[in-house]
Amino acid sequence: MTQPGILVIGSRNCIGAVDAAADMDRAVSSVDAVERAILQTEDSPDDHTVGYSGWPNILGEVECDAAIMDGCTLRNGAVGALRGYRHPISVARHVMERLAHVLLVGEGAGRFAEEMGCEPRDMLSPEARQVWADRLRERLGLTDPESIRTAADLSRLGQWAVDPEQVGGTVTCIARDAKGRLAAGVSTSGFAWKYPGRLGDSPIIGAGCYADTRHGAAACTGFGEWTLSTGTARSVVLYLKMGMTVRQAVAEAMHDLQHVALPIPGTVNLIAMDAAGEHFGATTHRPDTERHYVRASPGVSEPTKVPLEPMPPPPDTPAGRVLGS
Numbered sequence: 577m578t579q580p581g582i583l584v585i586g587s588r589n590c591i592g593a594v595d596a597a598a599d600m601d602r603a604v605s606s607v608d609a610v611e612r613a614i615l616q617t618e619d620s621p622d623d624h625t626v627g628y629s630g631w632p633n634i635l636g637e638v639e640c641d642a643a644i645m646d647g648c649t650l651r652n653g654a655v656g657a658l659r660g661y662r663h664p665i666s667v668a669r670h671v672m673e674r675l676a677h678v679l680l681v682g683e684g685a686g687r688f689a690e691e692m693g694c695e696p697r698d699m700l701s702p703e704a705r706q707v708w709a710d711r712l713r714e715r716l717g718l719t720d721p722e723s724i725r726t727a728a729d730l731s732r733l734g735q736w737a738v739d740p741e742q743v744g745g746t747v748t749c750i751a752r753d754a755k756g757r758l759a760a761g762v763s764t765s766g767f768a769w770k771y772p773g774r775l776g777d778s779p780i781i782g783a784g785c786y787a788d789t790r791h792g793a794a795a796c797t798g799f800g801e802w803t804l805s806t807g808t809a810r811s812v813v814l815y816l817k818m819g820m821t822v823r824q825a826v827a828e829a830m831h832d833l834q835h836v837a838l839p840i841p842g843t844v845n846l847i848a849m850d851a852a853g854e855h856f857g858a859t860t861h862r863p864d865t866e867r868h869y870v871r872a873s874p875g876v877s878e879p880t881k882v883p884l885e886p887m888p889p890p891p892d893t894p895a896g897r898v899l900g901s
Contacts, residue, residue, distance in 0.1 A: 581756055584609060584872045585847055585855050585882075586749040587797050589623050592616030593872040593879045596751060601874035606751040606759035607646050607669070614642075614665040614763045617747040621701050625745020627664065629701035630765020633772050634733065635725055636708050638699035640664040640765050641779040644672060647758030647787030654779040656681040657772075661689045662697040665763045668779075670694070679779060699765075711769065731771060746778055748785065748795035750849050758849065760787040760795050760809075767800070776800020782810035792816040792825070792850040798860070799842025802895070806832040812848045822850040826858050827887065833860065834893035841899050845869070845884055859884040860899070 584590075584597045596613035600606070618627030618640075625631065632638045642664035643654035653672025656679060658664050670692045671680055680688050690696070712721040716733055727733055746764035762785045764778045777783035777800035784800065786809040787793035794812035796803045803809070808829050815825035826848050833844060847857040847869045859867045863886040870879035889896035 581752055581754050581853060582874050583752045583849070583853050583855070584613060584749065585849060586613060586870050587747050587795075587845065587847070588868055588870060588881075589617055589626065589747050590614070590749050590870055590879075591620065593749065593870050594876060596749070597872040597874050597876070600751065600753050604753075606753040606757045607644065609751040609753065610644060610749045610759045610761040611665055611669055613749040613751070614747055614761050615663055618663050618665060618763055621703070623747070624704060624765075626747045626763050626765055628662065628697065628699050629704050630699065631704055631768035632700055632708050633766075633770045633774070634730060635772055636700065636705065636721065637772065638704070638765055639770075639772070639774075640699065640763065641775060642668040642761070642763040643779050643781055643785055644668045644761040645759060645781060645785060645787045646672070647760070647789035647793055650788060652678055652781045654679045654781060655685040655689075656775045656779040658682075658685040658689065660686060660696050660699065662695040662699075665761055667692065667694055668761075678781065681775070681779075682773065708769070746784070746797040748797055748847060750787070750793045750795055750847065750855075752849060752853050756789065756851065758787045758789045758793045758851070760785040760793040762795055777803040777808070780804060782807045784809060786810045786813050788813050788817075790817075790851060792822065792848060794826075794829070794846065794848040796844060796846050798844040799838070802833060802836055802838060802842055802844050805836045808833065808844070808846060812846070816848075816850055822848050822854050823856045826856050830858050830860070830887040834889040834895050837894040838898040847884075855882075857882065857884040858887045860888050860895075861886055862888045
C-alpha cells in the first residue's frame with residue numbers, strides 16, 4: 577500500500593522520477609530520491625542539456641552545474657563549471673554533507689570531486705562534439721573548429737553562435753517523502769555554446785531551486801539569467817510562507833519575471849510544491865506550445881504528465897518586449 581505523502585515531481589526530462597518514488601516507498605529520504613532521480617538524466621546520451629552529451633561551451637568543453645537542498649535543515653550544496661565527472665548532482669550533495677561551504681566552481685569543484693572518489697568521465701559525446709563543430713563552421717565560418725581556442729575576441733564569437741532554441745535546458749526534481757520532508761535538486765550542462773565559466777541559475781540556491789519543509793519547494797528550467805535576476809525559486813517559497821496557494825505563489829513569481837529586460841529571448845519553466853504536497857507548474861511559453869512536467873508516486877509504472885500553465889509576459893513589459901509576445 578502506498579504510504580501517504582510520497583510524491584516526486586520533476587521537469588519533463590526527469591526520467592528517474594518513477595524509480596525515485598519507488599525508492600521512497602522503501603524508506604529512502606526525499607534527498608536520496610532527488611539525487612537518484614537526477615542521476616538517470618545525467619547519464620542519458622539523448623538529453624543534450626544535462627550531464628553526459630550536454631551541449632558544450634564555445635570552446636567545446638562540457639561544463640556542468642548542479643545543486644541540491646534539504647528542506648528540513650536548509651542545508652544545500654552546489655557545483656558550477658565542473659568538468660569531467662559523471663554525476664554533478666552527487667558532487668553537489670558531497671559539498672552539502674562534507675564541507676562548510678555551499679558552492680564550489682571550476683578547478684576547485686573538480687579537485688573536490690576527485691577527493692570524494694567521484695567517477696571521472698569524458699562528458700563530451702561524439703554527437704554533441706559534431707553539433708558543436710558544425711555550428712562553428714556554419715555560424716562562425718571556422719574551417720577548423722579547434723582554432724576557436726586561440727580566438728582573440730571570444731565574447732563576440734560566442735554571441736554569434738547563440739541559438740535561443742538551445743540556450744537553456746535542465747533537469748529538476750522536487751520530492752516529498754512519507755514524513756513530509758521536502759528536497760529539491762537541479763542539474764544542467766548549461767547555456768549551449770556559452771562563454772567558459774558561465775553560471776546560470778542552477779547552482780545558485782534560491783534562483784534555480786529552493787526547499788523548506790515548513791512551506792514548500794520550487795525549481796526552474798530554462799534561461800537561467802532570467803531567474804537569477806529575481807531569485808525565482810526562493811521567491812515562490814516566500815510567497816507560500818506568506819499564505820498564498822501554490823498556484824498563486826508560482827503566478828506571483830512569474831509576474832516578477834515580467835519586469836526583467838532580457839538580453840536575448842528565452843524561456844522559463846517553473847514547478848513548485850507546497851508543504852502539503854499540492855503542486856503546480858507554469859511556463860513563459862505561449863499557449864500554442866504544449867509544455868508539461870511529470871508526477872510520480874509509488875506503485876505507478878509511468879510518470880503522469882501534468883501541463884505547465886502558460887504565463888507569458890505581456891507585450892508591454894520589459895520581458896514581453898524582448899520576446900515579442
